[in-house]
Amino acid sequence: MMPPIQAIMIGAGQRGGEVYGEYAVRHPEQIRFIAVAEPDVERRQRFAARHKIHAENQFDSWEPLLERPRSGQAAFVCTQDQQHVAPTLAALRAGYDVLLEKPMATTARDCRQLVAVAEETGRQLHICHVLRFTPHFTQMREIIRSGELGEIINISHRENVSWWHMAHSFVRGNWRREEDSAPMILAKCCHDLDILIWMMGQNCTRLSSVGNLKHYRPENAPEGAPQRCLDGCLAAETCPYYAPFIYVDLLPLWRNYADTSKGFPRLVTRAQQRAPGLVKAMAGVAPSLRQISEYRGWPISVLAQDPTPENLMAALREGPYGRCVYHCDNDVVDHQVVNMQFEGGASATLTMHGHSHIEGRSTRIQGSRAELQAIFGYGGAWIEVNQHRSDHSIRYDTSAEETSGHGGGDERLMAEFLNSIQIDGVHFLESASPLSTARQSLESHLMAFAAEEARLDAKVVHLAEYRR
Ligand SMILES: NC(=O)c1ccc[n+]([C@@H]2O[C@H](COP(=O)([O-])OP(=O)(O)OC[C@H]3O[C@@H](n4cnc5c(N)ncnc54)[C@H](O)[C@@H]3O)[C@@H](O)[C@H]2O)c1
Incomplete structure (x- = not known):
């Protein structure tokens, strides 16, 4: 049996620590983290303890780690959007194969530089386009490619970001300002643009775009709303964005799960919505229910390392997630x-927007012989194909078996990345692999930059010119 891949982690935050780090804990035979770079002391120590990393392999930033001779085969770059390029270039030059979080970079020039250096050094550089690894989009691609739909005429794809996810990430949170992160069409939809080209097997030739920040602005605040929800807001009982409703009661999260799952998970999340005390009591005899009654994952893990109700309330009193959504310093669009x-x-x-009642992507594809409709939600997914001639309808359940994030995409992405690295450093990337090389990801990123330019300048962008 092959020994586990040895890897280094750069940025042990939500993605690095909770997604890829926890994968290593579940699959020690596949991967072992042997070094970490993370400036946040609590996160660094937690990651180091979880992966038994020696003190001499713990760093407060990526530079000293990557100045050392290479140790291990793979580097994970999971820093924030604007901090992807420098550590990735250094890791490639140090000889690591790299898994880089999306967006690969926030300018076209930086994206191109990443492609050039990956190709020059001959190292693998893959971007975390998690949708490619889901049973849902894999099945949809197979249906398109099988010819079952006939000729593809039109695709209407929606990224329906829920109102509370929008508020969490793009109004109160890390991706609220373009200057500090990226335009929302890049941050949220490079996945969608990538999946469209991946499914079609064709590039986009031209595009146009409209959109703006319509709702989360001071003039839409309830009368007299203070800067923070807990500072005596008169709309506490009626405003959907009241922070304790989202983060302490967690009702919107359970509603999403209940509405998009089925069977036992649906029953339990419904019960959690209506009678959380009951689920807590039942968890005493059925420990699996503690995953729900003692939930500690996203989004509350972003507010506090230990998200107890007390710590969450402290975070809401002082931190960014307790701010009134109408009094934040956000500037990214809420629809495009x-x-x-x-x-x-x-x-x-x-169509991307941040006002959906239930989170999830939805797709409709018009073919010359059949029509496809699909929902990809938090707790479940399905595709339905209706044939024109027979009126025969086929329904596919494309829900992931695993409970991992992004409809099973996170788990499979890791497995594929690790499979692609051979221990002696020889690359082994199957041509059918959904892994997205830097060169492939460049295309979806260029489309996002082009869409932003088209929106801001009210023009049509021809991609051939844009690529040049
Ligand atoms: N693939 C996906 O679907 C997906 C989903 C969510 C987020 N993301 C992307 O993943 C990235 C990380 O997001 P996150 O939510 O984990 O963010 P995060 O803020 O939780 O984590 C980033 C970490 O990087 C650390 N860091 C900052 N400077 C550093 C340095 N010099 N050296 C090493 N570490 C440093 C921060 O302290 C932080 O802990 C973002 O680019 C985000 O857009 C991708």
């Missing part, structure tokens, strides 16, 4: 539409 034309002549629209 991109119109696209593909090489083969098909058209597509991507």
Whole structure:
């Protein structure tokens, strides 16, 4: 049996620590983290303890770690959007194969530099386009490629970000300001643009775009709303964005799970919505229910390392997530539409907005022989194909078996990345692998930059010119 891949972690935050780090804890035969770079002391110590990393392999930033001779085969770069490029270039030059979080970079020039250095050094550089690894989009791609739909005429794809996820990440949270992170069409939808090209097997030739920040602005605040929800807001009982409702009661999260799952998970999350005390009592005899009654994951893990109700309330009193959504310093859009034309002549629209009641992507594909409709939600997913001639309808359950994030995408992404690295450093990337090389990811990122330019300048962008 092959020994586990030895890896280094750069940025042990939500993605690095909770997603990829926890994968290593579940699969010690596949991967072992042997060094960590993380400036936040609590996070660094927690990651080091969880992976038994020696003190001499713990660093408060990536530079001293990457100045040392290479130790291990793989580097995970999971820093925030604007801190991807420098550590990735250094890791490639030090000889690591790299798994880099999306977006690969926040400018076209930086994206191109990453592609060039990955190709020069001959190292693997893969971008975490998690949707490619889900049973849902894998199945949809197979259906398109099988010819079952006939010729693809039009795709209408929606990224329905829920109102509370929007508020969490793009109004109160890390991705609220373009200057500090990225335009929302890049931060949220590089996945969607990537999945469209990946499914179609064609590039986009031209696009246009409209959108703006319509709702989360001071003029829409309830009358007299203070800067923070806990400072005596008169709308506490009625405002959906009242922070304790989102983070302490967690009702929107359970509602999402209940509405998009089925069977036992649906029953339990419904019960958690209506009678959390009952689920807590039942967890005494059925420990698996503690995953729900003692939930500690996203989004509350972002507010506090130990998200007890007391720590959460402290975070809401002082931290960014307790701010009134109408009094934040956000500037990214809350809705945007991109119109696209593909090489083969098909058209597509991507609608992204942050006002959905239930989170999830939805897709409708018009083919010359059949129509496809699909929902990809938090707790479940399905695809339905209706054939024109027979009126025969086929329904696929594309829910992930694993409970991992992004509809099973996080788990499979890791497995594929690790499979692609051979222990002696020889690359082994199957041509059918959904892994997205830097060169492949460049295309979806260029589309996002082009869409932003089209939106801001009210123009049509021709991708051939843009690529040049
Ligand atoms: N693939 C996906 O679907 C997906 C989903 C969510 C987020 N992301 C992306 O993942 C990235 C990380 O997001 P997150 O939510 O984990 O953020 P996070 O803020 O929780 O984690 C980033 C970590 O990087 C650390 N860091 C900062 N400077 C550093 C340095 N000099 N050296 C080493 N570490 C440093 C921070 O202290 C922090 O702990 C972002 O780019 C985000 O857009 C991708």
